[in-house]
Amino acid sequence: MYGIGIMSGTSLDGIDTVLVKITGYSTETQLEVIAYNEYPLHKELVSKIKKACSLEHSHSDLICSLNFELGYSFCDAVKALLQKANFPLEKIDYIASHGQTIFHIPENKESLYRSTLQIGEAAILAYQFQTTVISNFRVMDMAAGGQGAPLVPYSEYILYSQSHKNRILQNIGGIGNLTFLNGSLNIDDIFAFDTGPGNMMINEACQILYNLPFDDHGQIAKQGKVISVLLDELMNHPYMQKLPPKSTGREDFGEFFVKDILSRYSQHEKADIITTFTMFTAKSIAFHYQRDILTKYPLDDVIIGGGGSHNDTLMQFIKDELYPIPVYTQDEIGYSSDAKEAIAFAILGNETLNHHYSNVKSSTGANRYVILGQITPKPF
Amino acid sequence: MYGIGIMSGTSLDGIDTVLVKITGYSTETQLEVIAYNEYPLHKELVSKIKKACSLEHSHSDLICSLNFELGYSFCDAVKALLQKANFPLEKIDYIASHGQTIFHIPENKESLYRSTLQIGEAAILAYQFQTTVISNFRVMDMAAGGQGAPLVPYSEYILYSQSHKNRILQNIGGIGNLTFLNGSLNIDDIFAFDTGPGNMMINEACQILYNLPFDDHGQIAKQGKVISVLLDELMNHPYMQKLPPKSTGREDFGEFFVKDILSRYSQHEKADIITTFTMFTAKSIAFHYQRDILTKYPLDDVIIGGGGSHNDTLMQFIKDELYPIPVYTQDEIGYSSDAKEAIAFAILGNETLNHHYSNVKSSTGANRYVILGQITPKPF
Numbered sequence: 001m002y003g004i005g006i007m008s009g010t011s012l013d014g015i016d017t018v019l020v021k022i023t024g025y026s027t028e029t030q031l032e033v034i035a036y037n038e039y040p041l042h043k044e045l046v047s048k049i050k051k052a053c054s055l056e057h058s059h060s061d062l063i064c065s066l067n068f069e070l071g072y073s074f075c076d077a078v079k080a081l082l083q084k085a086n087f088p089l090e091k092i093d094y095i096a097s098h099g100q101t102i103f104h105i106p107e108n109k110e111s112l113y114r115s116t117l118q119i120g121e122a123a124i125l126a127y128q129f130q131t132t133v134i135s136n137f138r139v140m141d142m143a144a145g146g147q148g149a150p151l152v153p154y155s156e157y158i159l160y161s162q163s164h165k166n167r168i169l170q171n172i173g174g175i176g177n178l179t180f181l182n183g184s185l186n187i188d189d190i191f192a193f194d195t196g197p198g199n200m201m202i203n204e205a206c207q208i209l210y211n212l213p214f215d216d217h218g219q220i221a222k223q224g225k226v227i228s229v230l231l232d233e234l235m236n237h238p239y240m241q242k243l244p245p246k247s248t249g250r251e252d253f254g255e256f257f258v259k260d261i262l263s264r265y266s267q268h269e270k271a272d273i274i275t276t277f278t279m280f281t282a283k284s285i286a287f288h289y290q291r292d293i294l295t296k297y298p299l300d301d302v303i304i305g306g307g308g309s310h311n312d313t314l315m316q317f318i319k320d321e322l323y324p325i326p327v328y329t330q331d332e333i334g335y336s337s338d339a340k341e342a343i344a345f346a347i348l349g350n351e352t353l354n355h356h357y358s359n360v361k362s363s364t365g366a367n368r369y370v371i372l373g374q375i376t377p378k379p380f
Numbered sequence: 381m382y383g384i385g386i387m388s389g390t391s392l393d394g395i396d397t398v399l400v401k402i403t404g405y406s407t408e409t410q411l412e413v414i415a416y417n418e419y420p421l422h423k424e425l426v427s428k429i430k431k432a433c434s435l436e437h438s439h440s441d442l443i444c445s446l447n448f449e450l451g452y453s454f455c456d457a458v459k460a461l462l463q464k465a466n467f468p469l470e471k472i473d474y475i476a477s478h479g480q481t482i483f484h485i486p487e488n489k490e491s492l493y494r495s496t497l498q499i500g501e502a503a504i505l506a507y508q509f510q511t512t513v514i515s516n517f518r519v520m521d522m523a524a525g526g527q528g529a530p531l532v533p534y535s536e537y538i539l540y541s542q543s544h545k546n547r548i549l550q551n552i553g554g555i556g557n558l559t560f561l562n563g564s565l566n567i568d569d570i571f572a573f574d575t576g577p578g579n580m581m582i583n584e585a586c587q588i589l590y591n592l593p594f595d596d597h598g599q600i601a602k603q604g605k606v607i608s609v610l611l612d613e614l615m616n617h618p619y620m621q622k623l624p625p626k627s628t629g630r631e632d633f634g635e636f637f638v639k640d641i642l643s644r645y646s647q648h649e650k651a652d653i654i655t656t657f658t659m660f661t662a663k664s665i666a667f668h669y670q671r672d673i674l675t676k677y678p679l680d681d682v683i684i685g686g687g688g689s690h691n692d693t694l695m696q697f698i699k700d701e702l703y704p705i706p707v708y709t710q711d712e713i714g715y716s717s718d719a720k721e722a723i724a725f726a727i728l729g730n731e732t733l734n735h736h737y738s739n740v741k742s743s744t745g746a747n748r749y750v751i752l753g754q755i756t757p758k759p760f
Contacts, residue, residue, distance in 0.1 A: 059436075064485060123522070
């Protein structure tokens with residue numbers, strides 16, 4: 001089968017699309033990536049999405065309209081992908097679309113039910129391309145008592161599991177998160193959790209101190225020195241003490257947290273702050289490996305993906321911390337790091353069409369393995 | 381097959397559920413209604429739905445949460461139905477759920493795309509009852525260029541078409557809508573559109589003026605007199621001038637519209653307001669018959685369904701307006717009027733599972749016949 005995966009992430013930097021050739025399913029899956037494309041989200045659309053996500057500015061009319069508008073944008077993204085790949089539309093068997101997350105409530109709180117909302121109308125895609133579309137992957141896991149996230153571990157299990165090899169896939173986006181793939185190949189032995197900040201604190205500090213969006217290839221961090229009192233303080237953050245499963249986000253390591261540190265450490269060199277934050281990301285990763293994994297399992301290798309894998313200083317820090325465990329970037333060993341999530345949903349869509357589950361209970365906390373997603377049939 | 385249909389209408393008077401035995405599909409459909417139940421929507425839920433529909437009070441968190449909360453309410457409604465019918469869950473082959481309409485934008489306007497939004501998470505139903513669920517019926521028709529409404533005509537065509545008999549099925553729910561079934565039995569000769577408000581304005585005014593959810597059997601309307609200046613104003617509403625196909629909703633005739641009238645006509649008797657709103661529903665129906673149907677076709681009979689068919693004053697007003705055309709209630713001629721829309725979605729769900737279209741192009745304005753709905757697979 002030929003399938004397309006579409007991912008539009010919370011970072012709002014574009015619509016990731018991937019065209020794959022896929023045969024079999026579950027552990028028999030054979031996957032070949034034919035083409036990848038990142039389609040830009042234009043400015044007005046980004047501002048509508050931000051409005052739809054915000055508590056003050058979102059309204060039913062905007063969410064209703066944006067669900068369809070995003071459906072059309074996803075169509076444009078798929079057209080661009082097919083054009084880039086010079087691939088005929090008629091050969092596409094399905095499209096799997098994650099959608100744009102508008103809201104996510106992992107636990108009941110006050111009058112709100114645990115729930116999640118992704119939009120980007122699947123019917124628009126199905127009609128435009130006369131194909132089957134699978135969408136809304138997170139809701140069934142939540143119906144089964146899970147948090148609806150993370151869903152990527154299933155695709156990592158399919159793509160990266162190797163017999164007799166214990167492997168960590170470490171993603172470094174805004175937040176750092178890992179998936180542990182056990183060499184037993186038993187899906188119940190997989191687990192995943194957030195290790196703490198990924199690029200979030202580094203980026204925030206680069207913005208404030210240097211007016212730069214991020215530390216390109218870790219050039220700033222390379223010049224500074226670690227402020228050990230600050231590093232100690234960071235390593236004593238309550239999130240470090242918590243045991244997995246656990247997740248974190250902007251509420252713990254975002255703007256507020258960083259600004260407080262910058263004001264208290266303002267007598268220090270700017271580069272030293274960036275170096276310390278970079279070391280914190282590396283050490284918080286290594287800390288979790290040592291406490292939560294190496295005490296139970298030997299580890300054969302670590303594969304690093306996400307934007308952080310392009311930060312050479314961060315990569316060096318991680319390698320030093322984990323030595324002698326081999327550390328690779330995802331690009332070094334195969335599938336493009338940027339295409340990762342779009343590939344994940346192409347895989348999940350294929351599982352659904354084959355009536356096979358694709359949540360990882362130990363990652364999401366679900367009570368059962370369940371078939372994810374909703375199928376919009378080829379309309380005529 | 382045994383199927384369940386669920387309808388939660390804009391009138392917000394309850395969740396209609398029906399259990400049917402269904403064999404065949406399209407014009408070969410054989411349908412038997414085994415049980416019907418109306419499950420009450422509790423007060424807090426009604427107020428949350430109204431909040432989610434309103435432009436001022438809706439927010440992304442509420443819509444996210446309410447989608448799941450309604451999913452659980454639909455489960456409760458199905459449980460009550462199965463209990464009433466003393467029917468075993470395991471024998472259910474599918475559930476078809478319309479969902480609760482939160483917003484409907486029939487045409488592009490300003491920055492808003494034509495779109496529709498129904499909520500009530502299908503995954504919750506599918507997980508709870510371990511069955512296939514079909515939902516979100518309106519979106520594909522809109523993707524195909526239609527207005528996504530009305531969808532009931534297809535089921536009326538299946539259930540009520542008679543050779544050589546021109547017939548109108550008039551539904552009076554929150555909104556009034558008609559289906560014209562041509563004695564030719566050709567689906568292309570069917571048309572349907574919304575005639576304007578059904579009970580929506582009457583109910584809203586009963587709530588505000590009498591603290592009553594509706595005008596029971598039209599007893600209040602029976603006592604009042606028509607305020608002719610108000611009736612004239614209403615009959616000049618822009619929706620009356622528009623030609624079909626067309627559809628309307630709470631955004632035209634809901635709370636905001638009614639409150640404005642009540643404030644401007646506060647010197648009038650309360651009962652006179654209710655009588656005038658009731659007459660407006662009757663006259664808006666008759667107006668459309670005269671302008672859009674009787675000018676082209678003779679009419680053999682009119683069958684009235686929906687909650688409005690229990691409003692004796694409204695029924696009398698309609699009979700007077702349409703005399704000498706015979707007017708029946710749906711209950712008088714067969715299938716329960718209250719169950720009508722729930723039955724309709726049970727039929728539409730069956731068509732989808734049989735890979736058959738179920739929109740009526742001439743009713744919705746769609747460019748093509750398309751398979752409606754999204755299928756949530758039996759999860760395990």
